[in-house]
Amino acid sequence: MSTRTKIAALLQSREFGKEFTVKGWVRTFRNNQFIAMNDGSTLNNLQAVVELNSMDESLLKRLTTSASISVTGELCASLGKGQAVELKVKKLEVLGDCDAEKYPLQPKKHSLEFLREKAHLRFRTNTFAAVFKLRHVLAFGIHKFFNERGFVYMHTPIITASDAEGAGEMFKVTTLPFEQTPRNPEGQVDYKEDFFGKATNLTVSGQLEAELGAMAFGEVYTFGPTFRAENSNTARHAAEFWMIEPEVAFNDLDDNMQLAEDMLKYVIRYAMDQCPDELEFLKTRLLEEEKQKPQEERSEMDLIAKLQFCLDNEFQRLTYTEAIEILKNSNPNKKKKFKYLIDKWGADLQSEHERYLVEKHFKKPVILCDYPKEIKAFYMRQNDDGTTVRAMDILFPGIGEIIGGSQREERLDKLETRMNEMHIPASELYWYLDTRRFGTVPHAGFGLGFERLIMFVSGMGNIRDVIPFPRTPKNADF
Ligand code: 4AD
Ligand code: MG
DSSP: OOOOOOHHHHHHOOOTTOEEEEEEEEEEEETTTEEEEEOSSSSSOEEEEOOTTSSOHHHHTTOOTTOEEEEEEEEEEOOSTTOSEEEEEEEEEEEEOOOTTTOSOOSSOOOHHHHHHTTTTGGGSHHHHHHHHHHHHHHHHHHHHHHHTTOEEOOOOSEESSOTTSSOOOOEEOOSOSTTOOBOTTSSBOGGGSTTSSOEEEOSOSHHHHHHHHHHHSEEEEEEEEEOOOOOOSTTOOSEEEEEEEEEETOOHHHHHHHHHHHHHHHHHHHHHHOHHHHHHHHHHHHHHHHTSOGGGSOSSOHHHHHHHHHHSOOEEEEHHHHHHHHHTSHHHHTTOSSSOOOSTTOOOOHHHHHIIIIIIIOSOEEEEEEEGGGSOTTBOBOTTSSEEEEEEEEETTTEEEEEEEEBOOOHHHHHHHHHHTTOOGGGGHHHHHHHHSSOOOEEEEEEEHHHHHHHHHOOSOGGGTSSSOOBTTBOOO
16 A cells, blocks of 8 residues: 655645655756656646755656656755745656657646647646536535535436437437438438448437436436537537526526526636636746737737626626617728628528627626527527517637526417427427426426536637547547
8 A cells, every 4th residue: 555645635734844755746957966756646846856965877867757756755844935835855766757759748748739649648738737627616516516506416418319400410329320221211321221220429418317307306407418519610609518408497587697607607716716826827827828919919908807707796697679779879880890791680690790799898897688589599489579589698818608597388279389480309308398298387498518618717719628638520549
């Protein structure tokens, strides 16, 4: 059994003179004397000091960046700046060598693009150590938030036969052979021969199943992977991303907005409480990155000020119709600076419009509601005006849409009519419609894109840098 002390604990300890064993990886080794080592328990390194001439030269040569080591020594007050304590090395063992000639990461700054190609090793850098620690803490914070409110965590299927969003952006799941696919007499692929006996795909959303759970538990949420085969190669889209989808019986759209705002503020505050070192590091990283940009493209606030600002201010709520008026009369629209000009009601909002509203006009998070039914999914509750639905999108600075949700259409006849109009096969969704047949109630829910939340909190500008192994068009490495 190994009695090792984690670096996080040791850096807090003041038991000077006591002996400790620490295991981890070499970050740097300077002057044949100072080992900076890290074991992942904290962003901060431990300094282990080798007394001159106390160790075999051939052993010290093996202290290359990323070599794994075990160090036993005495805890001392540190004279060097940057740390309060250090370990005076008595025993040193190299557990695993790391050939400096072949190891791709140098103890210097690498570009994020370079590190994406080395995604199997990038956890070892400070930036990704901070980002993925935040990812963990945010996930935990989300479970904590819902658990404290009595929500039931529900696992919805990853393989399904339905298209929850009706947008047709699905990855097929099949065991049929590509060559010689079985065909029916009409010449179509015969899915009866397939593994499940029908056409299946990876889920785009757990919402429809979450609604079933909400009709018994009252309040449920999902937190799982979702998949979209939308071929948009942007910094905010991934083909595989994680979504959090609460669904609440008896909630209307206002309740839904409040729940979403409360949840976002709760988890941002939780991350600020749990990850001060990581956020401080990421704040500095972002400031340095922004120095490369022209003045007008730099953020007005640093990362931590931006998070605090988000906590201190109520999100701006307005309708789609009001937003269109603002956009129509905006400078970039009049001067034809938008790529997609806003000329009429009904247009889908592009990310440039969302970001104008959030970053230039209101300068704070925005909740837009009551969208035209034509640009939204079939399940959203229809307003009495006959043209809009009780949809809501939450837009965040630097991100655009972070949440999409709605009050659901709980009236069977209205839902069936809308499904018909949108060519959604009611027979395949009989189980969904059953909730409207057997004790239907008003209800509402939303989906939070987990990676977009991490982007906001970490200040990282590309979704590829907040999920360990991103899946994007033409990329499924690792
Ligand atoms: O707006 P969306 O498509 O809504 C739904 O899927 C609903 N079923 C949610 C619900 O009401 N239960 O997706 C929800 C969120 C978006 O706001 C965005 O943050 C994220 O999921 N998202 C993506 N994130 C990364 N990559 C993609 N390709 C994404 N597509 C959506
Ligand atoms: Mg959406």
